[in-house]
Amino acid sequence: xxxxxxxxxxxxxxxxxxxxxxxxxxxxxxxxxxxxxxxxxxxxxxxxxxxxx
Numbered sequence: 001x002x003x004x005x006x007x008x009x010x011x012x013x014x015x016x017x018x019x020x021x022x023x024x025x026x027x028x029x030x031x032x033x034x035x036x037x038x039x040x041x042x043x044x045x046x047x048x049x050x051x052x053x
Contacts, residue, residue: 008027009027012026012027012031015034016034016037019042019043021044022034022037022043022044025049029049029053033052
């Protein structure tokens with residue numbers, strides 16, 4: 001089970017272009033968070049995380 005979670009996190013980190021904060025928030029919020037961030041400048045901000053909720 002842990003390997004599956006790690007694998008998903010690794011995929012999210014790759015999709016987030018190495019942005020660890022975006023990858024972590026995508027795990028917490030939804031897989032769509034990475035696309036949401038990409039459409040709004042491509043860099044994680046606390047405001048983006050709050051606005052998605």
